[in-house]
Amino acid sequence: MGLGRFAMRRARGAVVLVCGAIVLNFLLIHLAPGDPALMLAGEAGGTSEETLAEIRRDFGLDRPLPVQLAVYLGQILRGNLGYSYFYRQPVLELIGARVPATLLLATTALAIAWLLGVGFGVLVAWRPRALASHALAVFALVGYSMPVFWTAIMLVLLFSVKLAWLPTHGMVTTGLEGGLAASLVDVAAHLVLPAASLGLVLMALYSRLTRATMRDVLVSDFVRTGRAKGVGEARLVLVHALRNALLPVITVAGIQLGQVLAGAILVETVFAWPGMGRLAFDSILRRDYPLLLGIMLCSSMVVIAFNLLTDICYGILDPRIRHR
């Protein structure tokens, strides 16, 4: 089978998967108890049944569930993700406004995880008996075992509250005066802790994975041959061995994107980071169905797209897979 046909077949599967995800998300949300109308009518009470009925009518919540689903699917086909109950703004606009913050956080976290994780993994595999390696192995184990939100809280307590080096929350200092440079420094300072919290878990994962594959590769024949030929140790490890050891790490990184997005919900909530994760958290509490569905649709699509890319990469790297 040619690569084009293989990719097409996988893409068709992905489209089916997206449709399934939309319907499943919709049903899942509506199965949860709770009524957005009650939420909107205000928490201080004295809500009249007329107001509730009016809100339900406004948002089409008084119609049967299958009709609501059909209306929703029709909207999506027209590229319209609906209107947020809470913010009273188009969902697409709201998500669009939050994407840059999440993107900044996720890419920084991934960069930290990649650089440190792979670096530590190589070191530990290469010099397993060194004291630093033992320390790093423990660090990785602890990092991987700790829940993201707990890591986040501990980092804040140390670096923001005790040492007062970094801000506790947010992406910018509200009301900050100064030029572009000051703003960039401000955002960078706010970024350090959330990115570190989110990156730490992934870092630990990558470092353990790199260590494991590196160990296998380091005892393989071609490394021994290289050594026998007199290739320098650094070049041997960092170029020859690492290139081979990285393949599984890349695969996992692609698949782990879902974990980054899930972790972002917790980290963004703890740090009041104005990204999609926090938007998701708040809209669950507010039963803001259209917004939550929009966010779930976007993250489903991102995860499915990355899995598709990983699949296609596999097809390129290992043509045998295409024929299975």
Next chain:
Amino acid sequence: MLTRRQTLGFLGMLPVAGATLAGPRRAGAQATPARGGTLKMVAREPLVLNNGIQSGIHAGMPGCQLFAGLVQLDEKFQPRPYLAEKWDVSKDHRTYTFQLVRGATFHDGKPITAEDVKFSLEMVKAHHTFGGPMFRAVEAIDTPSATTVVVRLAHPYPAFLPSLHPVTLPIVPRHVFGDGQEIKKHPANTRPVGSGPFRFVDWKRGTALTLERYDGFFRKGRPSLDRVIFEYISDPSTRANAMETGEANYTPFGYVSIADARRLAQLPTLALTTKGYGGVGWVVYVNVNLRHEKLQHLKVRQAIAHAIDRDFIVSEILSGFGKPLWSPIHSSSPHHNADVPKYAYSLERANQLLDEAGFKRGADGTRFPLTVDAGTNTVEIQTHTTEYLVAQLKKIGIAATHRPSPDFPTFASRMGSWNYDICLDSSYNMPDPVIGVERMWVSSNIKKAVYTNTAGYSNPEVDKCFASAQRTPDAKERKALYARAQQLIATDLPCIFVVEPTYYTLYNRELVGLPEDVHGPQNPYDGVSSLKGKRA
């Protein structure tokens, strides 16, 4: 009048600081108030900024900065002039004539007129959650001149004046909100042109709301602060951290946990106060579904009332931030009646009552099962007090199980569909019983909606007391009617009263003159100044 309020605000702070009146630093700060500085509040995000169509404290706090009201209230619920500099009440208590401050302007520079007051009142009456009941008595509003408003009531209505505070009646510009667009969807609800001490600058949804001083505010020389910022943080420990590091300097309504608040109040920069919540009247009770076949029996309800050790809840769970509650009206209200039946803690008495009711313990030691719900609340109430209640019920042979609600919508739909046995719940009295108390007890409000008379309680005499009290202008007579209603309710026990927890405000000592009257944080911050501000 301004000096008096300032002095009161100032006096109110002293017990917290534990100092005497002659503190030179504070006295100096009062004589030449520093101008400038920022009040940065850790808050939660409202739906819209127009608190005339949206109830709740999240809208009320920014609303009182953006919009002025006709009156403010003092610590005794008495109205004090604000946008209305004076008023006359007719002999029959049915006609109120208000004189507005001359030269007052909206944030776009246009004058605030009687027409705007009329428009605002009509907007609240038609669109606010409890605007209907609050202003039902208003029959007609006349505007004989640009600064004179005459309101005619259908009957004497003593709750009228207290309802004219900006938290319940914000004065909005008719030329903006009355342009023909639907009020509830008006774009100005999220970018308002206001009449209050601070004007709208920016609202980054999900992040922060920034307001700045309106230099044309009608109270000369005010406000003192440059800016008021509301920062939205969902996580309570993140809120506490922001207060600890000084990134925020004000957090009211128990937005941080009691444990954090007490710990942080030990810091030299921070202080804690419980003042300013009299108008909220937060009461916690066990809401009983009277349709339940066991709970129909008065003795069963009395048994539950006897099984709760309120002092334990106050001292151990609330760390002293509260008082036992025995009647539906909060002790800070002038209408509170302390002389009602009380159900002293006694498991023995509780067991005896259940036996008498005919629900003897079975072979397994239990009498009957009961589901315990809990409303969305602070962790101390929603989790700890509910767990305590379940444990106590088990001690008297009621096989209680806690059915937690993950969030407000879940809880609200259970209550709204009468799908509960008992529920540890709470609500706000609001400044007047007409607004916040009556709704739970009158039979006309037995509705399928949360915070109504979901219990299904009906006592014609209680109905009559509330109906008459609503129209009785004489304060003493009115108090007597509410006293009678409380007596009846505490005897019928359609609901088991537990505690009135105290809200608390954690603030940075840099802020001086924080409002501490009955509306506390839901007040204009025009009298607040910052020691970090520049000297005038």
